[in-house]
Structures are given as structure tokens and as C-alpha cells.
Amino acid sequence: MVWLRRDLRLHDHRALAAACASGAQVFVAFVFDTTILGKLDNPDDRRLTFIHDSLAEVDAALRVRDARLIVAHGDPVEEIPRLAKAIGATSVWTNKDYEPSAVARDDAVAAKLKAAGVAFTALKDQVVFEEREVLTRTGGVYKVFTPYRAAWLSALGAVAGSGTASDAVRACDPDLDALAACGAEAVRGKTLDDWPLERLGFRRRELWIAPGMRGAKQLLARFRPKVADYETARDRPAPAAEEPDGTSGLSAHLRFGTLSIRECVRLALATRGADTWLSELVWREFYQMILSQTPELAAGRPYKPETAGIRWPGTDEHFAAWCEGRTGYPIVDAAMRHFNRTGWMHNRLRMIVAMFLVKDLLVDWRKGEAYFARHLLDFDFAANNGGWQWSASTGCDAQPYFRIFNPIGQSERYDPDGRYLRSELPELAACADREIHFPHAKGRNPRAAAYPLPLVDHGLQRMKAMGLFQAR
Ligand SMILES: Cc1cc2nc3c(=O)[nH]c(=O)nc-3n(C[C@H](O)[C@H](O)[C@H](O)COP(=O)(O)OP(=O)(O)OC[C@H]3O[C@@H](n4cnc5c(N)ncnc54)[C@H](O)[C@@H]3O)c2cc1C
Structure with missing residues (x-):
């Protein structure tokens, strides 16, 4: 079973690719996490529309292959082992999340699965280099961005504009033939149809970007010819009707994983003049690294x-x-x-x-x-x-x-x-x-x-x- 979280897509997806390559039949699942939703007190929260629509696209793509997205609502520490048992999964695959609360949740899920004899594997997918993969010469954690970026680029071993991609950003496309055809019994009461937005306690909102894999693809296609102009165009805010103008506008897609970070880095590497945009993608990794190495930040502590x-x-x-x-x-x-x-x-x-x-x-x-x-x-x-x-x-x-x-x-x-x-x-x-x-x-x-x-x-x-x- 593959557990989706902040990786709501079916292509260039490490956990799904690994599960599909394992030789087993693969189910794809998502949990509306009540420990997170319970803290969102705004029924008009736009993120729920983005997530729900993105999941609907994943479900539609699975249905084409006679599979379904399996959906639960509750605490994943209870729900993931329950779902794994219900479908007879021997192994749960997921992509890593570095937020301290997510790390604690995953540890608890892993322990519970282990007790039930189910393996749990979390893979790096959200970033190109994670946690302690890019360190100073003396093995320390970088605290300043510029030398971190230099070390990150050197670890990538590919030169921007050269068109060459390093292994770290190669696409991991799953073989979707491994998806399990879901009989009615397996998915009864566990599909997205069972969890419309209203039942989750949220209202549908207009979004300024299209969600899902298709929305990400459209924005990326729109931005592709502008990547090289990013350095000069990026600082001018555009009126709402014209956004995102000089920048990509891809942040929500990168946040929810409707787009793969590796695809963005490959684009930057293949485009002459895209160094500045590549640096922004490295900023994203810098802060992920800082959080993973300084989890106290999540408790409101200043870094200094x-x-x-x-x-x-x-x-x-x-x-x-x-x-x-x-x-x-x-x-x-x-x-x-x-x-x-x-x-x-x-x-x-x-x-x-x-x-x-x-x-x-x-x-x-x-x-x-x-x-x-x-x-x-x-x-x-x-x-x-x-x-x-x-x-x-x-x-x-x-x-x-x-x-x-x-x-x-x-x-x-x-x-x-x-x-x-x-x-x-x-x-x-x-x-x-x-x-x-x-x-x-x-x-x-x-x-x-x-x-x-x-x-x-x-x-x-x-x-x-x-x-x-x-x-x-
Ligand atoms: C006070 C403050 C709060 C911010 N909060 C968030 C946030 O909650 N979520 C978020 O994704 N970004 C945040 N940023 C970073 C940045 O403003 C947005 O990522 C960017 O505006 C998104 O626009 P874009 O997708 O067009 O980015 P582009 O300029 O096209 O950059 C491409 C991608 O690089 C990443 N990126 C770019 N700049 C940064 C940065 N400074 N730090 C980290 N990642 C970056 C984003 O994933 C972005 O989509 C914040 C910045 C500031 C100053």
C-alpha cells in the first residue's frame, strides 16, 4: 500500500515507483488526518479544495486502470494499520515528510505496523538532498545559504544550462500496471466519494491556480519559456488578474507534491540562464534541511x-x-x-x-x-x-x-x-x-x-x- 501525503501525483514518485517495482499488487491510499484538520478552524480554508480536487484527479487516473484511491478519515496512526489490515497489505510505502510532527506520526505508524508484521518504508522524494546529505567540510550543518547552495550544486554534480541531469534528479516513473484492481468490497466506504468536502467540514473555494497534476503541468508549461527571464522579472509583483507573471507560481504544487521537485530541477538544469530560479529551489531545500536539523523551530523558537x-x-x-x-x-x-x-x-x-x-x-x-x-x-x-x-x-x-x-x-x-x-x-x-x-x-x-x-x-x-x- 502506498500512502500519499504531500505527494499527490502518480508520476515521478519514489514511493509509488518502489512499491510498483516490488512485484506485489499495489493499492494507493490517503488519510484525511483529523489531528491536522482539527486544528483548522476556518471552514473556507482553500487548501482543502486544492487537496480534494488533486485527490479527485488521482482517483480518476487510478480508475482508468480499474484501481481506486482508498480514502480514510481519522488519525493515521490508527487508520494506516487498519487499512493495511483490511486490504491485506504486507508493506506500506510512503515519501518522507520532515516536519517534526510528521516525523513523530510516522514513527508511531511504523511501530504499529511493525507490531502487526507489516513493513514500513519512507523514501526521500520531496527534496533532492535531505537532512544531513549536504554538510560542511567538517561534517557540520550549514547555517548560511550561499555556501549551502554551492555545496548543494556540487553534490548534484550537474551544471545549470548544460542539459545534463544527475542521478539525484532522474525521474522515478512507476509502472502503473502493478496497481491492484479494486473490487467493490475492498473499497466499500473508503473512497473519495465517501468524503466530500462538506462532510469534512469545509466549503469549496475559488482557487487562483488550477490544482492537481494537470494544474501543475499547465503552470510549468506557461513558465517554461520564461525561466531564463526569471532573474530580471521575478521582483515585480503583478496585479491579481495577471499572476503569477515573472515567477513560476508553482509553490502550492511543490507543497502538495502535484509536481515533482526533480522535474523542476531538471527544467532548470536544461535551461540556460535558469541559475537564479534553481537557487530558489535550493532555498526551499535549505529551509527543509534547517527544520529537519533544528526541530525546536516548530515550537516557536528563534533560530538565533x-x-x-x-x-x-x-x-x-x-x-x-x-x-x-x-x-x-x-x-x-x-x-x-x-x-x-x-x-x-x-x-x-x-x-x-x-x-x-x-x-x-x-x-x-x-x-x-x-x-x-x-x-x-x-x-x-x-x-x-x-x-x-x-x-x-x-x-x-x-x-x-x-x-x-x-x-x-x-x-x-x-x-x-x-x-x-x-x-x-x-x-x-x-x-x-x-x-x-x-x-x-x-x-x-x-x-x-x-x-x-x-x-x-x-x-x-x-x-x-x-x-x-x-x-x-
Ligand atoms: C515571510 C515569508 C513567508 C513565506 N512562506 C512560504 C510558504 O509558506 N510556502 C512556500 O512555499 N514559500 C514561502 N515563502 C517563500 C516564497 O515567498 C515562495 O516560495 C514564493 O513566493 C512562491 O512563488 P513561486 O512559486 O512563484 O516561486 P518561484 O520564485 O517561481 O520559485 C520556485 C519555487 O522555489 C521555492 N522557493 C522560492 N523562494 C523560496 C524561499 N525564499 N524559501 C523557500 N522556498 C522558496 C518555492 O517552492 C517556489 O515555488 C515565504 C517567504 C517569506 C519571505
Whole structure:
């Protein structure tokens, strides 16, 4: 039995390929994990639509081969051994998940299966290099990205743009002829039809990207001709109607595994000028590695322990204004309103809003991290925690003194004609390009009468933020 988790596809899939190669008949299963779903208090959570639709595509592809996706609802520690017993599985295959709670869950599942005489095998699939595979010369864990990337590329042994792929990224396509034809008895009460979204307690949402393997394929095809332009195009946020524009928009697909990371790396290796995009894929692995080697991060600990004592003085009122996009700083407000409506935010904007919350509003980064975790369609603990701690200067590469973005300067630089701002902030329609980045700079601006006054003065707050780091 293959247990799908964050790998909702049937191609280039290590666990499925290995199970199919084992010579046994293979069943494919998924568990709606109540220990996770129980913590999601928003019935409109978009991720459930993404997951459900992606599973429906997997099920449809299995049906073509007279197989079915077997679906359970409950705690996987109980459900996986129960399903394995029900279908008479001798072995359970899965792809590894490096989040501390997932590691603990898998250990418990493995122990329970072992007691029942069922083997459990978890394979590396989600990343090219995992855990301690890329280490410093002295066998230590990298704490800074740039040397990690150099070591990662060297371990890959393939040169970007050369078209050569190393073994580490070769496709693992399963032989789907090994799939077990599921008789009605085997799947009774255990299919996706038995678990519609509403029964799980969630409502269907509009998504800004198509889910599933097909959605990933479409986005990748759209991005393929743009990979080489990524370096110059990646920092310009596009209005909602045009996203994802200069970046791939593939993060949710990589999060839920409707796309294989190896396929992305192969594309980057085969494309001249794709080095910068490849670096982003390495950032993803860097944060996965950091989390696997520092599981305490999942308990809210800053990566740099010396920053743990900082008492962030930001207020609940300011946090609420940030969440709702009414800080008086247009680039922050546009990004947050767009985010609240869609669950998507461009990388440059994630950095700007995160830094603004922490360094201008002086709010504890963990509050922003939790807000993103609740609303991001592509939420991934390792990347989100890494991004927040980078922005808050509490993480790897922490640089409190010069990593304080000026939100007005960022807006002028990355949205010079205010196209993005205008698409989200109708109150600024009458503003000229030169004033739109900070309309109330010289007191209340009648052309932005309906737009809030700035909550804080950036110059002053910047000094206060530096003071917090100095005083710790
Ligand atoms: C505060 C903050 C929070 C973030 N939270 C998340 C999150 O929860 N989930 C998430 O996937 N990314 C997160 N990121 C990283 C990054 O913003 C997104 O991965 C990126 O915006 C997704 O857009 P894209 O798919 O078009 O990326 P592209 O620019 O096309 O990059 C390709 C892929 O590389 C990976 N990637 C790119 N940048 C990063 C990065 N800095 N860190 C880790 N992986 C990266 C993603 O998987 C992405 O899909 C966060 C960044 C910040 C600053």
C-alpha cells in the first residue's frame, strides 16, 4: 500500500515507483488526518479544495486502470494499520515528510505496523538532498545559504544550462500496471466519494491556480519559456488578474507534491540562464534541511537563541491593521488585501510585509508567521518559518542592522508606476505616480481622502527596531 501525503501525483514518485517495482499488487491510499484538520478552524480554508480536487484527479487516473484511491478519515496512526489490515497489505510505502510532527506520526505508524508484521518504508522524494546529505567540510550543518547552495550544486554534480541531469534528479516513473484492481468490497466506504468536502467540514473555494497534476503541468508549461527571464522579472509583483507573471507560481504544487521537485530541477538544469530560479529551489531545500536539523523551530523558537529575549512592544491594534491592509503604507496594504482575497502573495511582497510587521510595527514575528500559516495556499512550515525568521533577523543569515526595508523605497523600486497598488487600492485611483507610494507624506492628501493615515513613522520605528536588538 502506498500512502500519499504531500505527494499527490502518480508520476515521478519514489514511493509509488518502489512499491510498483516490488512485484506485489499495489493499492494507493490517503488519510484525511483529523489531528491536522482539527486544528483548522476556518471552514473556507482553500487548501482543502486544492487537496480534494488533486485527490479527485488521482482517483480518476487510478480508475482508468480499474484501481481506486482508498480514502480514510481519522488519525493515521490508527487508520494506516487498519487499512493495511483490511486490504491485506504486507508493506506500506510512503515519501518522507520532515516536519517534526510528521516525523513523530510516522514513527508511531511504523511501530504499529511493525507490531502487526507489516513493513514500513519512507523514501526521500520531496527534496533532492535531505537532512544531513549536504554538510560542511567538517561534517557540520550549514547555517548560511550561499555556501549551502554551492555545496548543494556540487553534490548534484550537474551544471545549470548544460542539459545534463544527475542521478539525484532522474525521474522515478512507476509502472502503473502493478496497481491492484479494486473490487467493490475492498473499497466499500473508503473512497473519495465517501468524503466530500462538506462532510469534512469545509466549503469549496475559488482557487487562483488550477490544482492537481494537470494544474501543475499547465503552470510549468506557461513558465517554461520564461525561466531564463526569471532573474530580471521575478521582483515585480503583478496585479491579481495577471499572476503569477515573472515567477513560476508553482509553490502550492511543490507543497502538495502535484509536481515533482526533480522535474523542476531538471527544467532548470536544461535551461540556460535558469541559475537564479534553481537557487530558489535550493532555498526551499535549505529551509527543509534547517527544520529537519533544528526541530525546536516548530515550537516557536528563534533560530538565533540570543534573540529569544526580545520583548516586541507592537500592539494588537497595529497587528489587526496589518492583517486587514490599513496601515497607511500602500505596498503593505495592497499585498495584504490581495493575500486575504486569494491566499497568494508574491515573494517580494512577503518580505516587505513581514519586515514591516516586525521592524515598523514591532509586532512579534510569530504572530505574522501564524497569520500566513492560516491563509497561505502554499503554506509550508519550513519555508514560512524560514522566511519570517529571515525577515525578523532572528533566523539564519540574521542581519538586524541593515536588513530593514524601507516600504516606500521598495514600492517605488518594484512597482514604479503604481500599477500593482492601483489594482488593489481603489482609494488611490486619483493619486499621481509620484505620490501613490506614500500618499499622506505631507499630511492628509485630499486625493487619497479615503485611504488611512500611516500608523507609524518608518524612520522612527527603524531606530526603535535596532534598539530592540541592541538591548537584548
Ligand atoms: C515571510 C515569508 C513567508 C513565506 N512562506 C512560504 C510558504 O509558506 N510556502 C512556500 O512555499 N514559500 C514561502 N515563502 C517563500 C516564497 O515567498 C515562495 O516560495 C514564493 O513566493 C512562491 O512563488 P513561486 O512559486 O512563484 O516561486 P518561484 O520564485 O517561481 O520559485 C520556485 C519555487 O522555489 C521555492 N522557493 C522560492 N523562494 C523560496 C524561499 N525564499 N524559501 C523557500 N522556498 C522558496 C518555492 O517552492 C517556489 O515555488 C515565504 C517567504 C517569506 C519571505
